[in-house]
Amino acid sequence: MKTIAKKKSDIKLALVLLLPAILLVLLLVAYPMLSNIKISFFDQPINPRLPADFVGFKNYSDIIKDAAFYKSLGLTILYTVLTVIGSTAVGLAIALFFNRPFKFRKTARSLIILSYVTPSISLVFAWKYMFNNSYGIVNYLGTDVFHIFKNAPLWFDNPVSSFLVVVIFAIWKYFPYAFISFLAILQTIDKSLFEAADIDGATLWQKFKVVTLPAIMPVLLTVVTLRFIWMFYMFTDVYLLTNKVNILGIYLYQTAFAFNDLGKASSISVILFIILFIVIIVARKRVNLNGSN
Amino acid sequence: MAVTSKKNKLLKKTGFYIGLVLLLGVMLFPFFIMLMTSLKSSKEAISTSPTLLPKVWTFQHYIDIFNPTIFPYINYFKNSLIVALIAASISVAFGILGAYALSKLKFKGRVTINASFYTVYMFSGILLVVPLFKIISGLGLYDTRLALIITMIVQTLPTAIFMLKSYFDTIPEDLEEAAMIDGLSRLKIIFYIIIPLSISGIVSVFVYAFMIAWNDYLFASIFLSSSENFTLPIGLNTLFSTPDYVWGRMMAASLVTALPVVGMYALSERFIKGNLTEGGVKG
Numbered sequence: 001m002k003t004i005a006k007k008k009s010d011i012k013l014a015l016v017l018l019l020p021a022i023l024l025v026l027l028l029v030a031y032p033m034l035s036n037i038k039i040s041f042f043d044q045p046i047n048p049r050l051p052a053d054f055v056g057f058k059n060y061s062d063i064i065k066d067a068a069f070y071k072s073l074g075l076t077i078l079y080t081v082l083t084v085i086g087s088t089a090v091g092l093a094i095a096l097f098f099n100r101p102f103k104f105r106k107t108a109r110s111l112i113i114l115s116y117v118t119p120s121i122s123l124v125f126a127w128k129y130m131f132n133n134s135y136g137i138v139n140y141l142g143t144d145v146f147h148i149f150k151n152a153p154l155w156f157d158n159p160v161s162s163f164l165v166v167v168i169f170a171i172w173k174y175f176p177y178a179f180i181s182f183l184a185i186l187q188t189i190d191k192s193l194f195e196a197a198d199i200d201g202a203t204l205w206q207k208f209k210v211v212t213l214p215a216i217m218p219v220l221l222t223v224v225t226l227r228f229i230w231m232f233y234m235f236t237d238v239y240l241l242t243n244k245v246n247i248l249g250i251y252l253y254q255t256a257f258a259f260n261d262l263g264k265a266s267s268i269s270v271i272l273f274i275i276l277f278i279v280i281i282v283a284r285k286r287v288n289l290n291g292s293n
Numbered sequence: 294m295a296v297t298s299k300k301n302k303l304l305k306k307t308g309f310y311i312g313l314v315l316l317l318g319v320m321l322f323p324f325f326i327m328l329m330t331s332l333k334s335s336k337e338a339i340s341t342s343p344t345l346l347p348k349v350w351t352f353q354h355y356i357d358i359f360n361p362t363i364f365p366y367i368n369y370f371k372n373s374l375i376v377a378l379i380a381a382s383i384s385v386a387f388g389i390l391g392a393y394a395l396s397k398l399k400f401k402g403r404v405t406i407n408a409s410f411y412t413v414y415m416f417s418g419i420l421l422v423v424p425l426f427k428i429i430s431g432l433g434l435y436d437t438r439l440a441l442i443i444t445m446i447v448q449t450l451p452t453a454i455f456m457l458k459s460y461f462d463t464i465p466e467d468l469e470e471a472a473m474i475d476g477l478s479r480l481k482i483i484f485y486i487i488i489p490l491s492i493s494g495i496v497s498v499f500v501y502a503f504m505i506a507w508n509d510y511l512f513a514s515i516f517l518s519s520s521e522n523f524t525l526p527i528g529l530n531t532l533f534s535t536p537d538y539v540w541g542r543m544m545a546a547s548l549v550t551a552l553p554v555v556g557m558y559a560l561s562e563r564f565i566k567g568n569l570t571e572g573g574v575k576g
Binding site: 010011013014015017018020021022024025028029031032033035036039044047094097100102108110111112113114115117118119120121122123125126127129130134135136137140144172226229233235236239240249252253256257262265266269272273276280 | 504
């Protein structure tokens with residue numbers, strides 16, 4: 001009797017407590033998601049009071065015929081793959097380096113994470129300054145001091161070098177996320193496993209492959225999947241650094257707010273969403289995306 | 294034999310510390326450049342043979358950014374503070390209620406709700422820009438701080454619930470049962486038992502939400518159009534696009550902009566066990 005009464009009161013209370021969160025998410029996440037699909041079939045003016053014309057699949061066929069879309073998609077995949085591999089590898093390497101007792105460990109750990117917690121807007125100015133064509137420290141060191149480049153590269157004037165800067169920036173900014181995740185799991189590995197491997201005469205690489213890698217595998221998969229998703233729809237960092245690297249996030253933003261073509265922008269969102277959805281479905285089978293191990 | 298192994302150990306240790314210093318040097322180099330440029334004169338900052346340290350040290354740029362006749366920094370700072378504080382507070386408040394329901398109450402649909410919040414944690418951002426713009430301007434909220442506050446609450450709430458739930462899950466149920474026998478209502482239990490016991494988690498979630506709102510550029514750039522409503526990221530970027538930016542001033546502004554979030558992070562790192570950097574937070 002008592003448990004039934006308790007159950008009944010639970011659902012009522014639960015709904016009341018969850019109401020603000022559910023309402024907000026429904027109104028400003030779920031509804032916009034669906035609304036995206038609807039807008040993608042319309043020629044939507046930027047002024048919400050003007051009527052929108054139904055255009056069927058025109059926005060989609062425009063995108064499929066747009067060479068800029070494929071260029072952007074290719075660039076986005078390259079950007080995502082390079083930054084995910086880079087930030088994960090650097091994060092793992094530094095986590096392995098930190099996985100021992102030493103003085104100032106906590107301070108060093110906090111300092112290493114600094115690029116991750118600092119707002120992009122602050123970091124971007126420093127990078128633009130460092131890579132400035134005429135008075136940046138990178139060109140000064142590369143050309144005048146170490147003579148690596150014959151002619152000082154015009155970093156942000158050229159799509160290839162801009163892309164390079166944007167990738168290095170992302171690896172530098174986001175490796176601490178992988179670092180923190182790996183360091184936490186590395187500390188849980190039983191030290192006796194390494195001792196046993198030492199007795200068997202295992203090399204450093206063998207120890208990594210047989211002991212470390214299997215232990216960190218679940219975290220590795222989670223880190224890679226989440227970082228992949230986040231990098232795939234990156235906008236801010238790249239947009240603030242350069243106008244020469246049109247990844248999908250920027251292609252979408254410009255279609256919407258520079259060319260005022262909201263319908264086409266919505267269809268780009270839908271395509272992006274479908275790609276990410278496939279990634280998540282594939283990843284879900286192997287990866288514990290709940291972050292808890 | 295013993296001597297050589299001792300020597301080896303010392304060598305290894307020295308090597309490690311040299312490696313550590315080099316590593317930190319490389320990773321922190323942009324911060325060093327920022328700080329030094331903010332302390333150089335404007336002329337020195339654009340010298341083609343740059344020096345690491347300023348030849349003449351000056352605090353002028355820091356004085357300038359707080360002078361409203363030169364630089365609207367204080368106004369941007371105030372806007373950012375309002376948006377981030379309100380958004381983070383509401384996100385934490387709604388988050389506590391929602392997380393409590395998902396953690397401690399048993400009801401149908403709990404798993405589904407939990408999973409859908411988690412999906413939101415992975416998405417959003419640029420994917421929702423067009424419809425959100427349409428909704429916000431349809432509601433007449435275009436170019437208001439309120440638009441940004443609401444968006445930031447929604448952006449952070451799913452993660453807030455997700456993080457808080459994992460804190461609440463660690464609170465033993467016996468405690469609550471005992472309180473119920475004493476006649477405490479559920480709401481009182483939240484206030485007198487759950488919140489005090491997970492205060493460190495709540496602070497971490499607040500810091501996380503504050504950071505997301507403080508750092509946001511995307512939504513500020515589509516919702517705000519008049520300079521008096523600008524938050525720091527969009528305000529600074531707009532100033533940078535004008536021809537009369539001064540490097541030292543931009544660097545000083547960048548550092549002061551980073552200060553609140555880095556400070557909060559450092560404090561939570563120091564005083565809170567199991568803080569946000571251990572859970573793996575979106576970013």
